[in-house]
Amino acid sequence: MSTQKSTRFVQICEEGPREGFQSEPPGISTADKVALIEALAETGLQEINCCSFVNPQQVPQMADAEAVITQIRKRAKVKYTGLWLNQKGFERAQATPVDLKPTLVTSASETFGMRNTKQTRKQMLEGQRTLAQAYKSAGLNTAAGYVFTAFGCNYEGEISPEKVLGSISDLLTLGQETGMAYEAMYLCDTIGTASPHKLQTVIDAIKMRWPDLELALHLHDTRGTGLTNAYVGLQMGIRRFDASVGGLGGCPFAGNKAAAGNICTEDLVYLCLLEGYETGIDLDKLIASSLLAERIVGRKLPGKIKEVRLPSFST
Amino acid sequence: MSTQKSTRFVQICEEGPREGFQSEPPGISTADKVALIEALAETGLQEINCCSFVNPQQVPQMADAEAVITQIRKRAKVKYTGLWLNQKGFERAQATPVDLKPTLVTSASETFGMRNTKQTRKQMLEGQRTLAQAYKSAGLNTAAGYVFTAFGCNYEGEISPEKVLGSISDLLTLGQETGMAYEAMYLCDTIGTASPHKLQTVIDAIKMRWPDLELALHLHDTRGTGLTNAYVGLQMGIRRFDASVGGLGGCPFAGNKAAAGNICTEDLVYLCLLEGYETGIDLDKLIASSLLAERIVGRKLPGKIKEVRLPSFST
Structure with a gap:
């Protein structure tokens, strides 16, 4: 897979819209999900996990999976993936424009x-x-x-x-x-x-x-x-x-402790920058996406780098 | 200094009551400061930076330095230190029961x-x-x-x-x-x-x-x-x-960005535990102190380990 890429190239799959929003209380609108995914796709991220094709009774947060994946205006060279757990979910996914992973x-x-x-x-x-x-x-x-x-x-x-x-x-x-x-x-x-x-x-x-x-x-x-x-x-x-953008996933104020978030995408990208790894991601745009994610969930997300200006010097 | 200790022994100086509270808006009571310092002293921490002997006009948060250091009920084997920037501050410190560092x-x-x-x-x-x-x-x-x-x-x-x-x-x-x-x-x-x-x-x-x-x-x-x-x-x-306990220091909701906190004491202690370093600190008691610090400042602190139960297995 990565043989054509630099050995310093780090591939990041964004989990915020899927794993992150799945951990939030139900009620995030399809339009907000689509807006975040489209913002993330502008950052240089090559893969965004957008939704889960799972039982909407058990996971109401993902009940609009088909609507989300259909409404996204896709960019070239970005994979818009989704999750499923069984054949039924895979069949649902196949009926949509999701990039099958x-x-x-x-x-x-x-x-x-x-x-x-x-x-x-x-x-x-x-x-x-x-x-x-x-x-x-x-x-x-x-x-x-x-x-x-x-x-x-x-x-x-x-x-x-x-x-x-x-x-x-x-x-x-x-x-x-x-x-x-x-x-x-x-x-x-x-x-x-x-x-x-x-x-x-x-x-x-x-x-x-x-x-x-x-x-x-x-x-x-x-x-x-x-x-x-x-x-x-x-x-x-x-x-x-x-x-996960902003560290989205697991809400500390809802006692949803088991579901604490993935590592924060933009903090990982910043660490990669510091240590000389390439990600192909524009950190400023990614921070803007993180701030959008905060507006959508209505609370501070745990990511750190978004809270401060980047150092003005080369790292 | 550390020749009598294991080479896996990590010495941690707690900065929350000093550097942490100094970054908070003025108004934290002397009693709350003393309560936090006394709770921290029960954890096994060997050094706690308690206050700053600095200009109260410039740093009103530390105006009660003398009161804080005098009111603490000291435990043996704990150093209760303070900060000063000049000879005047040092003279103020010398007039108190602070452990001079x-x-x-x-x-x-x-x-x-x-x-x-x-x-x-x-x-x-x-x-x-x-x-x-x-x-x-x-x-x-x-x-x-x-x-x-x-x-x-x-x-x-x-x-x-x-x-x-x-x-x-x-x-x-x-x-x-x-x-x-x-x-x-x-x-x-x-x-x-x-x-x-x-x-x-x-x-x-x-x-x-x-x-x-x-x-x-x-x-x-x-x-x-x-x-x-x-x-x-x-x-x-x-x-x-x-x-700094809880990562106290720098309030993300006050726009006090320059003053972002020290690394979180209990997260550092947890990392030390994971990696086989000794700190002499009881992590459960330290987490309790961190929750006290949150109650005092009236907001969530960024430390992570306090949000979850410790894994029940040996690390």
Whole structure:
């Protein structure tokens, strides 16, 4: 995937409109969602996760998924992706102008998987097999893999690197059996307990076994260590991150603690700038988008760089 | 200083009651300040900066310095320190039960020094000479050195490592001439523009020239990189940090942008726990202090770990 790009190029997928708004109380208008997505698309972001094709009874925040993805005025070279969890959701997505990004997921923690999907890891994997076959039927041959709870679980506690290796192995085997390749394997710090040394241990173990597998990080800043973990990831060669504009996701004033947000996109972009990584993103425009996101949700978002002027000197 | 302690022991000086409250609008009661300081002293923190002996006309927030330091019920093994900028302030401090922590300061940026003290670096240094002599007269032979704007200046922009070396050299020479030793040299990221690679460059340069000089970091989280910078400092062997409970300091709702807070004490303690450093601090009690600080200032503070329960598993 990234062979044509500089090894200092960092790909960021914007999760604010999807994961961020999904954590907010219902009621954000379709027009506001579209406005934020269109603003984000002006920043140089190459991928924006726009909506979820999930059960509107369970996730009313995403009930307007079709309307959102249809109303966006698309820019060239930007992928407007969406999320689904099963074949029904994938079929809904296929009926829209969404940029299809096939995903195949598993959970390193069996308990987390059971609590969230009411399926064992094995059952979950069978569901993914059905999805993989649907992808193939739709002419899609490449997926992004996601390993949830790769750095800890609120039910099981510590997650051993062996469980993460096992999860990746399951997805890779599934890919081989169904003819799906992976563009990247996302390690998700679902509950925000990753630490620098856990990241190092897990990434080292994966690199030892699959040196050519492209890894990506989906980090949450639940405990203040999100950007530090991203820094460690960058140092270890990770060049793909999910992030959320303003740190959108999880409202500290609604007691929605479990859903604390992804790392803040513009703070990540600023860190990349500081450390000499390219993102292709215009930080000023991204900060403007973050301020728009704040106006939409009606509260301060946790991102920091938006609160101050950029230093006027080169970093 | 730290030779009797584990090399994994990290010393944290709490700046909330001093630097934090100094950034808040005036009006915090003496009783609230004392309550916070007493709560912080229960956490295992070994040093708490309690007040500033500065001009009450210019800094009304600290006008009750004497009252605060007198009313605290002191615990053994905790240093209750205060700040002063000149001999008059030092004399005020000496008349109180404050634990005297002599400081000798300079600014790597001449312009920053001029704007803040109306003195050239040379004039500032002469003022410090007067202070050093006053320390000696008071029987105090050891100071903490502070280099302001060590990683960037809002007026001068980039600060070269050479300027930082020059600043340290000035302070060391002053120490030799006046018979003052240094317990540590604090590098201050006064405006919050430090980055991992700047820290590495500056610390490397200092270590090359003065391998035995104990360095400390006074970091601000103005741009979201504060804890990442602390992590890099820890990795480079820094074992002393200033920090502020809850990230107190700089009120985002008052437009007080220049004064964005120090790194958050409890988030730093959590990072230390994660990475296997000792602090001697009870994180639960520290979080309770942070929640008290929030009640006192009447708004959410930016620290993260206080928003969530600790993971129930060993980190």
